[in-house]
Amino acid sequence: MSSAVETGPVDVVDIDDPADARLDDFRDLNSVDRRPDLPTGKGLVIAEGVLVVQRMLASRFRPRALLGTDRRLGELRADLEGLGAPYYRVSAEVMADVVGFHLNRGVLASASRAAELTVPQVIENAATIAVLEGVNDHENLxxxxxxxxxxxxxxVVFGSGCADPLYRRAVRVSMGHALLVPFARATQWPQELNLLRNNGFQLVAMTPDPGAHTLAQAIGESAGRRVAILVGAEGPGLAEHTMRACDVRARIPMSRGTDSLNVATAAALAFYERDRLAP
Amino acid sequence: MSSAVETGPVDVVDIDDPADARLDDFRDLNSVDRRPDLPTGKGLVIAEGVLVVQRMLASRFRPRALLGTDRRLGELRADLEGLGAPYYRVSAEVMADVVGFHLNRGVLASASRAAELTVPQVIENAATIAVLEGVNDHENLxxxxxxxxxxxxxxVVFGSGCADPLYRRAVRVSMGHALLVPFARATQWPQELNLLRNNGFQLVAMTPDPGAHTLAQAIGESAGRRVAILVGAEGPGLAEHTMRACDVRARIPMSRGTDSLNVATAAALAFYERDRLAP
Incomplete structure (x- = not known):
């Protein structure tokens, strides 16, 4: 049994049959939608929880459907007005049945993939960008x-070997910012670094190399300029030919007997140092 | 069938029966040893992988047994000389059977819990300490x-509401540093902050409050002094009575439209700022 209830301008549709085909965007998320970037995936972007759904609504990814409980509908109603996508209102039990696990956050939105942006598009108004190489872990991403x-x-610009930032886990860990911070993939790597340089970016390569400048020195030297902060995968770091294509190498001063920090933490320290000194 | 083979000073014991009771420290890790701090747990500390095992060997937690493949024995042999604890050498298949899942890292060590340290003990030689309240996520910890x-x-000093730093996942994510960085639990919270102040620590409370000093200001003011950096759980942050017991409130300057950073990232930025300015 299912019935459509129009409540104000939000298109609320009550569904109590977990097999209802209208819920297919959200079915068996752990198994079906593991890799939305692959041909076997549905190519959908999934937002989980009120905050991330709100960020999707503010992004270039337009929700095509939502699935959630009545409680979450109450929290989101004002944001959903005039959206033109249905909110499938279900019980927590039906939701768990559809999704394949109990979802504490109580609401999901699905969106088609928006067209990919280009590197020139995403860097246009950015004073600081991050450039990633080999960051293949969704959580780090x-x-x-x-x-x-x-x-x-x-x-954010992706060089080679990076994971998909629109994968559900990446979106969740990013708190939805993977939908908001513009990103693009380099078409030629690492040659496309020249495009960044030609656009006035100082290329700062993060490295554990003790012979490199400290982060504070490297970023300090770039004051007043556009800056691209390059980070590589934990462990191998940036490839040597990528390093050579950069302007300056920067290291985080580390205590003796420790190795590198987590890649996302290292990036955060570089972003912080830049933000602290930015004009 | 099992046989003992003495190879040099390392006590290597070959075992090919996954039911062998000598392997019980490592059995069904995901289910049995989830909460070693609880009475139902075994109270063991487990190190996973060559690097973390090496850090356990350098720590106050003495391994009582190791379980691993021949390959990992080769990598660890020099470290294990004279240890006086057996290395149970098994195939990858037996290892997976005992542990309950495939363990890529190929080696585990178990240790009993060492006696807890006290706050006066752990702060004695520290110029900078971290004080945590409500950090109940093992990965963040x-x-x-x-x-x-x-x-x-x-x-590291624990106020109320923190998770167990010796839980297997916390040890793994810490890269073994949970075994090396001394920690202690406050016996009275937050009153024990006075003990820190009486020992010369400036108490810096991290907060998203836009009215607080910036991190750079707050840490800058503490130059030349001992510093305790206090962080609370993501979301609620530090309790108000804890805030009031501190000397200065510090915020990370954040872009508009964003909320707080992950608690471990926020802590890293504070540690970095302090390390940068430390005498």
């Missing part, structure tokens, strides 16, 4: 977007 | 220890 949003980084 | 070790923090 999500953290980097969250840190970028909080610490004044205007765009 | 592990990250904080990793960041503390890398960024010059000498000790």
């Amino acid at each position: 999500g953290s980097i977007f969250r840190n970028a949003a909080g610490l004044g980084v205007g765009a | 592990g990250s904080i220890f990793r960041n503390a070790a890398g960024l010059g923090v000498g000790a």
Whole structure:
């Protein structure tokens, strides 16, 4: 049984059959939608929880459907007015049945993938950008977007070997900022670094190399300029040919007997140092 | 079938029966040893992987047994000489059978819990300490220890509501630094902050409050003094009565439209700022 109830300008649809085909965007999320970037995936972007759904609503990813409890509808109603996408209102039990696990956050939104942006588009108004190479962990990727949003980084550029920032876990860990901070993939890597340089960016390569400048020195030297902060995967770091294409190498001063920090933490420290000194 | 093989000074014991009772420290880790701090837990500390096992060997937690493949024995042999604890050498298949899942890292060590340290003991030689309240997520806790070790923090003090830093996941995420950075639990909270103040610590409370000093101002004012950096749980942050017991409130300058950073990231920025300015 299902019935459509129009409540004000929000298109609320009550559903109590978990097999209802209208809920297919949200079905078996852990197994079906693991890799939305692959041909086997549905190519959907999924936002989880009130805050992340609100950020999706503010982003270039337009929700095509929402699934959630009545309580979350109450919290989101004002944001959903005039959206033109249905809110499938279900019980927590139906929701768990559809999604395949109990979802504490109580609401999901699905969106199609928006067209990819280009590097020239995303860097246009950014004084500081992050450039990632080999960051293939969704959680680290999500953290980097969250840190970028909080610490004044205007765009993210992907070199080779990075994971998909629109994967559900990345979106969740980013607190939705993967939908808001513009990102683009380099078409030629690392040659496209020249494009950044030609646009006035000082290229700062993060490295554990004790012979590098300290982060404070490297960022300090870039004051008044546009800055691109490059980070590589934990462990291998940036590839040597990428390092060579940069203007300056920067290290975080570390205590003896320790190795590198988590890549998202290292990026946060660089973003912070830049934000602290930015004009 | 099992046989004991003495190879040099390392006590290597080959075992091919996953039911062998000598492997009980490592059995069904995901279910049995979830909460080693509870009476139902075994009270064991588990180190995973060569690097973390090496850090356990350097810590006050003495391994009582190791379980691992021949390959990891080769990597660890020099470290294990004269240890006096057995290395149970098994195949990857037996290891997975005992542990309950496939363990990529290929080696585990178990240790009994060492006696807890006291707050006066852990702060004795520390110029900078971290004080945590309500950090009840093992991953965040592990990250904080990793960041503390890398960024010059000498000790961690737990106020109320924190998770167990010796839980397996916390130890793993900390890269073993939860075993090395000394920690202690406050016996009276937040009254014990007075003990820190009486020992010359400036108490810096991290907060998202836009009316607080910036991190750079707050830490800058503390130059030349001992500093305690207090962080609370993501979301609620420090309790108001804890805030009031501190000397200065510090905020990380954040971009508009964003909320707080992850608690371990916020702590890392404070540690970094302090380390940068430390005498």
